[in-house]
Amino acid sequence: MEQIINTQRDFFNTNTTKSIDFRKEQLKKLKELLKKYEDDLNQAIYSDFKKSIFDNYTSELSILYHDIDEALKNVKKWSKVKRVKTNLLNMPGRSYVVPEPLGVSLVIGAWNYPFHLSIAPAIAAIAAGNTVILKPSELPSNTSKAMAKLVNENFDPKFFKVIEGGVQETKELLDQKFDKIFFTGSIPVGRIVYQAAAKHLTPVTLELGGKSPTFLTEKCDLKISVKRMVWAKFLNAGQTCVAPDYIFVHKNIKDKFLKQIKVEIENSHFSVDNDNYVQIINERNMNRLVDLLDEKKIYSGGSYDIKERYFEPTIMTDVTFDDKIMQDEIFGPILPVIEYENIDDAIAKVKSRSKPLACYIFTSESKIKEKILKEVSFGGGAVNDAVMHLTNSNMGFGGVGDSGMGNYHGENGFRAFTHYKSILDKPTWIEPNIKYYPRTLGKLKLIKMMMGQK
Numbered sequence: 001m002e003q004i005i006n007t008q009r010d011f012f013n014t015n016t017t018k019s020i021d022f023r024k025e026q027l028k029k030l031k032e033l034l035k036k037y038e039d040d041l042n043q044a045i046y047s048d049f050k051k052s053i054f055d056n057y058t059s060e061l062s063i064l065y066h067d068i069d070e071a072l073k074n075v076k077k078w079s080k081v082k083r084v085k086t087n088l089l090n091m092p093g094r095s096y097v098v099p100e101p102l103g104v105s106l107v108i109g110a111w112n113y114p115f116h117l118s119i120a121p122a123i124a125a126i127a128a129g130n131t132v133i134l135k136p137s138e139l140p141s142n143t144s145k146a147m148a149k150l151v152n153e154n155f156d157p158k159f160f161k162v163i164e165g166g167v168q169e170t171k172e173l174l175d176q177k178f179d180k181i182f183f184t185g186s187i188p189v190g191r192i193v194y195q196a197a198a199k200h201l202t203p204v205t206l207e208l209g210g211k212s213p214t215f216l217t218e219k220c221d222l223k224i225s226v227k228r229m230v231w232a233k234f235l236n237a238g239q240t241c242v243a244p245d246y247i248f249v250h251k252n253i254k255d256k257f258l259k260q261i262k263v264e265i266e267n268s269h270f271s272v273d274n275d276n277y278v279q280i281i282n283e284r285n286m287n288r289l290v291d292l293l294d295e296k297k298i299y300s301g302g303s304y305d306i307k308e309r310y311f312e313p314t315i316m317t318d319v320t321f322d323d324k325i326m327q328d329e330i331f332g333p334i335l336p337v338i339e340y341e342n343i344d345d346a347i348a349k350v351k352s353r354s355k356p357l358a359c360y361i362f363t364s365e366s367k368i369k370e371k372i373l374k375e376v377s378f379g380g381g382a383v384n385d386a387v388m389h390l391t392n393s394n395m396g397f398g399g400v401g402d403s404g405m406g407n408y409h410g411e412n413g414f415r416a417f418t419h420y421k422s423i424l425d426k427p428t429w430i431e432p433n434i435k436y437y438p439r440t441l442g443k444l445k446l447i448k449m450m451m452g453q454k
């Protein structure tokens with residue numbers, strides 16, 4: 001590993017990756033390869049957890065194609081030196097900010113959207129002029145292999161290299177010095193990554209998880225809200241970092257909501273045999289989810305098949321914050337419903353816990369919407385929708401507090417892998433002597449005036 005990193009650092013120091021043409025060439029090549037290998041990628045992910053071609057395109061590959069196209073179109077603009085105003089004290093002079101790549105970057109991916117969460121940060125790193133070492137999650141092993149094949153057989157390892165492996169390999173990588181670490185995964189592993197990065201003072205982006213709340217207020221379009229909510233929750237069998245984790249429903253509409261969600265789930269035909277649904281990633285996660293079920297509180301669903309790794313979409317009702325299901329991120333197809341009467345109480349509950357990655361508000365009551373948006377801190381979210389906010393690359397995607405730091409997609413991704421170097425550029429034909437000795441009260445007065453102070 002050390003050797004690969006050193007080779008990448010040597011290559012970075014040749015300044016080759018700083019050329020915009022080089023970056024564009026590599027991005028174009030990556031897009032061509034993704035297209036060329038699309039069937040293999042589809043097959044790999046299907047064999048790992050029965051993710052369909054439809055889902056693999058809509059939630060993974062399309063995002064990568066979009067990110068590459070956007071970077072190709074804008075990388076020149078994003079990389080431009082930006083002139084800024086010069087303050088009076090430094091006149092005459094010019095000031096500008098020079099975007100420069102950080103250097104050798106490490107991207108560590110999560111398993112739930114394995115192509116998207118590994119390759120999208122790599123696209124941002126390449127666009128920004130870095131070299132990349134990518135460590136995909138080991139859990140979808142065929143997908144990890146497919147990525148390694150695509151990259152390692154086609155890119156020069158001194159520029160872009162996939163290193164496969166699990167905890168041990170990731171730990172070894174984290175012992176090395178990188179110029180940037182971009183991590184997607186759980187909060188506990190996020191802490192490990194942050195600690196390892198601290199040893200080398202390496203800047204990090206941490207894309208983590210948490211329990212994302214959803215509010216359904218008394219006045220809302222129930223039918224469309226439930227339709228969007230069901231899609232967002234059971235997409236990828238609930239194994240989505242921004243899935244609605246639990247729902248606060250106003251007590252006056254709770255019964256109607258429960259009936260409606262049951263109908264909507266039935267109409268969606270979630271089965272691994274019809275491509276509408278995926279398997280739970282492994283048996284460990286199956287058992288973890290089974291352990292969260294409370295028979296007395298199951299409103300609908302609740303069946304599962306450990307061997308098939310199938311878990312039926314399940315609604316739990318009359319849930320309280322003391323229940324096991326409310327302790328950690330669910331990351332599966334179980335939706336706890338919590339009744340509320342007073343929005344302030346519901347907001348206070350959310351605020352008493354870690355800041356979530358996402359939050360959703362289904363409502364036609366603008367005052368409540370504004371109140372939640374103002375009072376609750378969270379990574380990002382949507383009003384009258386869920387999950388879809390992350391498809392808009394004009395907004396950064398990332399968490400806050402325990403749900404992460406930094407964000408990416410579009411120009412934000414470029415910024416995550418870039419240092420903005422501030423330069424003051426002075427001519428030599430004049431040198432006012434007010435900062436030099438002797439120091440006088442008159443000079444001090446002038447300095448204060450130039451700084452806009454009395």
Ligand code: NAD
Nearest residue numbers: 109110111136137166167170185186189207208209210241
């Ligand atoms: P994870 O933290 O278990 O694994 C993520 C990566 O870290 C993998 O590549 C894994 O090999 C590595 N890893 C695991 N244990 C490690 C250790 N002890 N030391 C060093 N490296 C280790 O996460 P996961 O199960 O792949 O993904 C699920 C979590 O990721 C959920 O919490 C979810 O919310 C979060 N997530 C966040 C986002 C986001 O964009 N914010 C996206 C997807 C998933």
